Amino acid sequence: MSARKRIGVLISGRGSNMSTLIDACKKPDYPAEITIVISNQSEAPGLQIAARSGIPTHIIDHKIYPTREAFEADLDAALKQAKIDLICNAGFMRLLTNSFVEGWRDRQLNIHPSLLPAFKGLHTHERAIEAGVKISGCTVHFVRTEMDSGPIIAQAAVPVLPDDTADDLASRVLEAEHKLYPLALKLVASGEAHVENERVGFKKSQTVHGPYIAPWFD
Ligand code: GRF
Numbered sequence: 001m002s003a004r005k006r007i008g009v010l011i012s013g014r015g016s017n018m019s020t021l022i023d024a025c026k027k028p029d030y031p032a033e034i035t036i037v038i039s040n041q042s043e044a045p046g047l048q049i050a051a052r053s054g055i056p057t058h059i060i061d062h063k064i065y066p067t068r069e070a071f072e073a074d075l076d077a078a079l080k081q082a083k084i085d086l087i088c089n090a091g092f093m094r095l096l097t098n099s100f101v102e103g104w105r106d107r108q109l110n111i112h113p114s115l116l117p118a119f120k121g122l123h124t125h126e127r128a129i130e131a132g133v134k135i136s137g138c139t140v141h142f143v144r145t146e147m148d149s150g151p152i153i154a155q156a157a158v159p160v161l162p163d164d165t166a167d168d169l170a171s172r173v174l175e176a177e178h179k180l181y182p183l184a185l186k187l188v189a190s191g192e193a194h195v196e197n198e199r200v201g202f203k204k205s206q207t208v209h210g211p212y213i214a215p216w217f218d
Contacts, residue, residue, distance in 0.1 A: 005189040006035045008084035010075075010092035015046020016174065017090040017111055017181050022053050024182035032189035036082040038075065040094055056082070062094060072100040079104075088185060089143065098145040106151075106195050108143040109188060111181050113173045115139060115155055120148035125166040125173065136160050136169060138177045140184035142195060151200045153193055154184040156213040180213060187215070 007025070009018045018037060025033050037050035038058045047057045058078050065071035071094075079087060089110040101108065114124040116139040119131075128136045137157040144150035156176040160169060187193040193200050202215055 002031075004030070005032045005085040006083055007032050007086050007088055007185070007189075008079045008082055009034055009037045009050075009088045009090050011037060011039045011044055011046040011090050012041045012093040013044050013046060013091050015044065015049050015090065017177055018046050018088075019049055020178040020182055021088060021090065021185060022050065022055065024185070030182075030186065030189075032086070032185055035084055036078070038078055040071075040092070046091075068095075068097055069099070072097060076100060076103065086185075086189065087143075088181070090181070095147060096143070096145070101143055101145045104143070106142055109140055109153065109185065110143050110148070110150070111138060111140050111177055111184075112148045113138050113170065113177060115157065116141060116148060116152060123166075125169040128160060129164060129166060129169060134160055136173060138173050138180055140180055142200070151195050151198050153187060153200050154180055154213070154215060156180040158212070176213075183213065 009021060011018050022034055024030050034055050036056050036058060037047065038060055039047050040060055040062045042059045042061055050057050060071065060074050060078060062071045085107065087104055087108040089108065114128060115137045119127050135157050137155055139155045140153045142150040142153065156179060158172045158176050187202065192203050
């Protein structure tokens with residue numbers, strides 16, 4: 001296997017998606033390793049989880065910076081110092097400037113708990129239920145400057161049941177997120193996925209084998 005890609009994970013809170021990436025990276029044939037976890041929130045529970053796995057953690061508290069640019073300059077420096085190849089945003093609750101996003105173009109992934117481009121932003125599950133959609137899900141995409149947009153790498157769908165509360169739907173989607181993010185990162189880190197004309201294509205041809213997680217690789 002060629003060298004594993006070095007991953008920096010950005011979090012702001014619980015870190016359950018980060019945990020699934022940490023677990024995936026423990027597999028010997030997984031094409032990535034997490035070399036740093038950075039949080040903009042000093043109290044983020046995910047920091048403890050990462051530390052317990054022996055991953056270096058770093059707090060860059062946006063509140064102490066006078067501007068978004070100053071915060072991002074330190075974030076960028078920390079990622080570069082850790083020599084990372086790819087950034088995975090995993091519940092990272094900061095909007096990033098065009099300059100930062102372009103600096104990591106096609107090297108920064110994000111997970112969002114809806115089938116994008118539907119329901120960008122916050123309160124996705126409340127809005128999905130309110131809209132009466134019958135299927136929801138999650139999306140891993142490359143980051144672009146506009147919030148929750150960018151070439152889609154992979155998506156997973158889940159049913160919305162008639163009596164679902166937002167919490168019910170959130171937990172069903174989160175379970176799908178935990179399968180999807182490791183798959184999407186693997187596709188990118190292995191070089192299987194590539195961006196062309198702002199769409200993600202795959203080297204391998206796809207075969208349909210199930211209705212819920214795409215791309216449809218065996
Ligand atoms: C997830 O639902 C993710 O899709 C969204 O924020 C939540 C983060 O959860 N961007 P966790 O911190 O990974 O548990």
